[in-house]
Amino acid sequence: MRLHPTLAVLATTLTALTLPLPTLASETDLSIIGAYVRMVPPGTPNTAAFMTIANSGSSNRKLLMAESPAAKRSELHTHINDQGMMRMRQVEAIEIKAAAHTELKPGGYHIMLLDLQQSLKEGDSVPLTLRFDDGSTKEIAAAVKKPQTVMKATDTPEHGAMKH
Amino acid sequence: MKTRLLLIALIVVLSATLIYLAAFWEPLPPATITAARPHARLAAAAKPAGGDFILQGPQGPVALADYRGQVVLLYFGYTYCPDVCPTSLALIAQALSGLEASERQQVQAWLISVDPQRDSAERLQEYAPFFHRTLIGLSGTPAEIARVAAQYGASYQAQPPNAQGQYSVDHSSATYLIDTQGKLALSLPHASTPAQILAAIRQHLAPVAVR
Numbered sequence: 218m219r220l221h222p223t224l225a226v227l228a229t230t231l232t233a234l235t236l237p238l239p240t241l242a243s244e245t246d247l248s249i250i251g252a253y254v255r256m257v258p259p260g261t262p263n264t265a266a267f268m269t270i271a272n273s274g275s276s277n278r279k280l281l282m283a284e285s286p287a288a289k290r291s292e293l294h295t296h297i298n299d300q301g302m303m304r305m306r307q308v309e310a311i312e313i314k315a316a317a318h319t320e321l322k323p324g325g326y327h328i329m330l331l332d333l334q335q336s337l338k339e340g341d342s343v344p345l346t347l348r349f350d351d352g353s354t355k356e357i358a359a360a361v362k363k364p365q366t367v368m369k370a371t372d373t374p375e376h377g378a379m380k381h
Numbered sequence: 382m383k384t385r386l387l388l389i390a391l392i393v394v395l396s397a398t399l400i401y402l403a404a405f406w407e408p409l410p411p412a413t414i415t416a417a418r419p420h421a422r423l424a425a426a427a428k429p430a431g432g433d434f435i436l437q438g439p440q441g442p443v444a445l446a447d448y449r450g451q452v453v454l455l456y457f458g459y460t461y462c463p464d465v466c467p468t469s470l471a472l473i474a475q476a477l478s479g480l481e482a483s484e485r486q487q488v489q490a491w492l493i494s495v496d497p498q499r500d501s502a503e504r505l506q507e508y509a510p511f512f513h514r515t516l517i518g519l520s521g522t523p524a525e526i527a528r529v530a531a532q533y534g535a536s537y538q539a540q541p542p543n544a545q546g547q548y549s550v551d552h553s554s555a556t557y558l559i560d561t562q563g564k565l566a567l568s569l570p571h572a573s574t575p576a577q578i579l580a581a582i583r584q585h586l587a588p589v590a591v592r
Binding site: 255257258259260261262263264265290294296298301302303304305323324327329330331332364365 | 464545
């Protein structure tokens with residue numbers, strides 16, 4: 218009994234596609250850019266981690282959870298500017314659409330680090346584990362930065378935009 | 382027979398629910414969740430009048446009336462604030478750093494705590510200078526804070542605590558500029574840039590232009 222050539226090709230392609238994809242795709246499709254944790258004054262128990270998560274894959278991804286040994290608990294949060302009232306709310310997940318990126322930045326999405334185990338100094342590195350909805354995880358190290366340092370870095374493009 | 386009918390009815394209802402959930406139900410986006418908890422009374426007052434006040438600073442009472450001749454910046458926030466306050470205070474600090482030494486002597490920036498339960502004057506003293514050495518934190522009784530906030534049109538609302546007893550405070554995030562006469566001159570919206578804050582300060586520091 219012989220397979221029709223088209224069927225054979227189809228079968229091979231299908232097998233090739235299904236086998237490596239679930240494991241390989243999740244590890245390569247997401248990348249984390251510019252992760253940092255904001256340095257806060259001594260004795261301040263909470264801070265936040267920011268970054269850009271890029272998704273080069275063809276399906277939407279969700280960040281479901283973050284963990285860090287630097288804090289007792291880590292939560293995903295966002296801010297809603299409700300007519301000038303800044304309301305911080307926990308969110309279930311942060312979506313990163315296919316072939317797009319999501320920014321975690323001051324005033325918006327962020328990973329809130331609650332009950333810091335120790336004061337963070339500028340230059341410290343905070344390990345973070347990010348868990349996504351495809352079951353994949355990312356281990357990253359986020360540098361601790363003074364708010365002023367971060368501001369200067371984000372100020373530059375704004376000046377450019379101010380040209381008349 | 383009755384039980385059977387009941388069971389069938391139950392199955393129909395449950396299946397319908399299941400189909401509805403599978404087909405139509407979507408978890409509420411965060412915006413909808415907050416919209417469901419309106420705090421109408423907290424909306425910023427239409428025309429805040431500003432005015433004098435006395436609150437507790439690191440070295441005792443601080444009275445706005447003693448700061449005539451200076452430009453005063455007011456920011457309402459709290460030290461457990463993980464994101465919004467550090468962002469705003471860093472922007473203010475950067476504006477302050479942009480002032481000439483002679484100008485800086487005529488400018489005072491205050492962080493007024495909207496969380497007086499956790500923010501003592503000591504705690505604020507530990508917190509505020511981190512952003513700028515001239516930034517001073519002010520505290521008071523909940524009633525005193527509420528009065529000053531109402532004067533300036535700032536609003537805040539402590540959120541229910543979580544299992545660990547921690548709570549966040551929703552709050553407005555404008556920076557109020559009080560001119561050298563002690564009058565509320567303007568409020569700079571959340572996320573105003575250091576350049577905008579600096580320009581606003583200078584506008585009120587500068588002597589009246591020669592005609």
